[in-house]
Amino acid sequence: MxxxxxxxxxxxxxxxxxxxxxxxxxxxxxxxxxxxxxxxxxxxxxxxxxxxxxxxxxxxxxxxxxxxxxxxxxxxxxxxxxxxxxxxxxxxxxxxxxxxxxxxxxxxxxxxxxxxxxxxxxxxxxxxxxxxxxxxxxxxxxxxxxxxxxxxxxxxxxGPYSDLYLGKMRGNASKTGTFDPKEKEAVLLGTGNERVSFTxxxxxxxxxxxxxxxxxxxxxxxxxxxSFTTTSNEIIAEFEKQTGAKWEVSYTSLDELKRLEKEAYDQDSPLATVYTLRRIWTEGGTLYNExxxxxxGEPETETLEQQVKLVLEKETSAFQSGEL
The missing domain is CATH 3.40.50.720 (NAD(P)-binding Rossmann-like Domain)
Structure with missing residues (x-):
């Protein structure tokens, strides 16, 4: 061959x-x-x-x-x-x-x-x-x-899977970034304006x-x-648009993320990998000239709008089934 x-x-x-x-x-x-x-x-x-x-x-x-x-x-x-x-x-x-x-x-x-x-x-x-x-x-x-x-x-x-990134992180993991449609709360990484490419x-x-x-x-x-490139602030704007509500937003700065990452490795925490990967993404490690x-063949891919809609549908389904 x-x-x-x-x-x-x-x-x-x-x-x-x-x-x-x-x-x-x-x-x-x-x-x-x-x-x-x-x-x-x-x-x-x-x-x-x-x-x-x-x-x-x-x-x-x-x-x-x-x-x-x-x-x-x-x-x-x-x-x-x-x-x-x-x-x-x-x-x-x-x-x-x-x-x-x-x-x-x-x-x-x-x-x-x-x-x-x-x-x-x-x-x-x-x-x-x-x-x-x-x-x-x-x-x-x-x-x-x-x-x-x-x-x-x-x-x-x-690059990162948007399905997981747009989800809810619990407890201390929320510092790595989280989106909580039920409480209308989010923790964004960096300034919120860093561009990340998702699939x-x-x-x-x-x-x-x-x-x-x-x-x-x-x-x-x-x-x-x-699939698409966006920022955390644009993600929040889409959540607010589709929920018709203002969300409460806080930030984990890049310096704080690095500090938490080091602590996680020092403590042999299973979150260490999450901190590292999300720090890499926030630093621009998913971006290319093209x-x-x-x-x-440029297959059609999903959009941020579609992903947020799916997250909200899953949240509604979970709430109705009593899982939340």
Whole structure:
């Protein structure tokens, strides 16, 4: 396959039941006419515990491959029926991708691999190499640079998910930024005027499918994509517009955010990663001279207005069901 530039047709997804994997799978299923086969790799435990969900996927034409992600034999067998691997593995198991990539490189059938890159750009600038949350993804990229010769690699860099950013953070976590539609309260980061590029989780799936459908021009290929760019003050203005009410707004300055970030690491707090990522976004770590949506056909993406509307609909639904 050396020198070839084949389009992905038989897609195997890892991490399909995870936070972003579910949206990627939905987008793949919605575009299944573009592909010959769509499959997910899942563990025996998940296959047993989520049998009804997996049966529903099978009815939609999704093949369910059951195996141990740490078993070389299981992975080799799974790869035989596919030509492209899409990884949506979560941050805590991101290094599992290294053997997956090595086996894909040696495979006679796999020609394309999408590592789990969705989120903050881990090579945005010189300081990126020192950011704690980036270290595992950087190890994966290092492995690819040193060991991948044949495999076609695409990194889909999306920036933060607006669905999560526009949500409510509880307790001390609210200092990392929060939007509370029920109380009409928000904590904004920096001055509120810093521009951040967001991608909705549904758009991550849509943009990935568009990338799969677009013939690559290089490998590794890095696509920096997003749904929209906005500021916290513009987000609040949209919430106020749609709720018809004035919100109570406070701010966590960038200096305060850095102080809280350091404290979180000193105390080994699980919030440390959240502080770091939100500090990076507030500092402008999602902004580029131009985005790469146009390189994959400029698919239609969601807007800030649509995202705020969805947040408010979920809030109303939760309130009516008694979850709040």
């Amino acid at each position: 050396a020198g070839d530039n084949p389009l992905p047709k038989k897609i195997l997804l890892f991490g399909a039941t995870g936070v972003i994997g579910k949206y990627i799978l939905d987008a793949l299923v919605a575009s299944k006419s573009s592909f010959e086969k769509i499959g997910i790799f899942t563990s025996p435990g998940t296959a047993e515990n989520k049998k009804a969900d997996l049966d529903e996927l099978k009815q939609k034409g999704v093949e369910v491959v059951v195996g141990d992600v740490n078993s070389e034999e299981d992975i080799k067998k799974a790869y035989e029926a596919y030509d492209t691997v899409v990884s949506a593995l979560g941050r805590n198991v991101i290094l599992t991708q290294i053997p997956l990539i090595s086996l894909a490189e040696a495979s006679s059938t796999i020609h394309t691999f999408y590592p789990s890159e969705y989120g903050t750009d881990i090579e945005y600038g010189p300081s990126s190499v020192n950011e704690p949350p980036h270290q595992r993804k950087l190890q994966v990229r290092k492995h690819i640079r040193g060991n991948v010769k044949r495999l076609n690699i695409t990194y889909l860099v999306t 909705t989780m549904a758009d991550v799936g849509k943009l990935l499918v568009a990338a799969l459908e677009t013939r690559r021009t290089s490998s590794p290929r890095t696509l920096k994509v997003n 985005r790469d949506n146009g390189k994959i």
